[in-house]
Structure formats: C-alpha cells, structure tokens
Amino acid sequence: MIQDTILTLARALSTQSISMVDKWANQHCLLCRGAHPSDTSVCSGCQADWPRFSTPLCRICGDQALTEDRICDNCDRQRPPYIRASAAFPYTFPVKEAILRMKFSRQPEWAIALADLAYPCFEARFDQLHGMLLPVPLHPRRRARRGYNQAALIARQLSLRSGWPVNETLCRRVRNTPHQARLDLQARKSNLSRSFEVCAPVPDCPVIIIDDVVTSGSTVSAISQVLQGAGCEAIHVFSIARALSEPGLSQADSSSANEQT
C-alpha cells in the first residue's frame, strides 16, 4: 500500500519534472527563434543588440533635436498639447519588426516582450509621478478585425509592473480614419482632429497616453487636445518606439510609411 503510494508520487513528480525540463529546454526567443534557458521572451543575444537612441532628442516631442536647447523646430514653432512624449527605443530593426508582427501578424505575445524591455525606461521617465495609463484607442471595427488593441495590451503590461491603473474607456475613437500613410502633416492633423472623443470625467491625476509607436505625433496630439478640452491638465506620452525624422525631411515625409494604427 505504502509502496503503491510512493510509486504514484514518484510517477507524478517525474511527469512534472519532465514537463518543466521540457518547458525550459523549449523556451525559444520570440525574435531569432533560438532556444534559450530564460524566463524572458527575447534571448540575451538579441537583447544585447537591441537598438538605442544615438542622437539628441527633443525634450518635448522626443523627435531628433540637434539644437543646443534640445527643442526641435516643430516644437519651437508650436508647442504640442502634451507635456512630454518619450519612447523607449528608436523605430528601427528589430523593434520595428516586432511591432509590425504584433499588429499585423497576430502575434500579441510581443506586447509582453516589448513592455518588459521598455519598462526600465518607463520607470526612469515617470519616477516621481503617479498617473493613469490611457492606451490610444482603436476604432471598434479595426479592433474587431485585429482581435485586440496592441496599445491596450502594452498598457496592461506596464500597469502590472508599475501598479498604475489603465483606463480603456476614458477616450474612444469615433471615426475610422484611413491609414495616415502618404498624407502630409497638415492632412494628418485634419484627418485626426475629430477622430477622438472623451466619454468619461477626466481623472485628477496625470494621464499617460500609451502607444506602440509614435511617428509624426499627430495621433497623440489629437488625443491630448480632446483631453485638454475635457479639463485634463497633465498629459504625457509614452511609446515603445519613436520614428525619428531624417534631416532635411519633414516629420510626415520621413515617417509616412509607418503611421498605421
């Protein structure tokens, strides 16, 4: 009787161990697909090659700024309706590849990996703040087609790590605007100006708009404007990636291929 019990326990333990070893051995890097014995989604080799910003950035919009005061020409001409937009990484390979897979190849698991990698930057940026996370809303039709809102997945992951709440109902997208590609900056602004609506009282704390990638900044500016109109006083933006404008090109020209929600 005792022997039977010991045997049953031994079998159960060995099955569990096999499955743990199996899981450990079969952990694959989301990017290079190589096996790696780690809890992270991206292997240490790929993490070591992860891109970092190498040029000075505008301290308001996060775009490239080569001026001494680190304010780009666009922000110098007209201040955006948010306090500051910052991003964890430049929108280049493999960050761009990861974001495109998350959005267009049904790989929502990238939201966890990207939030993991971006969290140290988020933490450093908002160290002294306590706010509410507002993912950029998708139009319901686009959300239904994709099955999820990638910005909301990222916001939930950042919320798990920071303890800050996510509000997915404060703002909604009321117009299913066409993709922004091939529109100039002015056309993008007017394309987006009536696209968002605040549908609940704004909170008393700072609001941090969360997006996967900021390109021209017109989407987060449009949301900031409606939040301001509803009485929100402190609006920040945080994104996983930022497409930097190239010298000699306008923001819209250099990022037009990327502006797809």
Ligand SMILES: [Zn+2]
């Ligand atoms: Zn890898």
Ligand SMILES: [Zn+2]
């Ligand atoms: Zn700027």
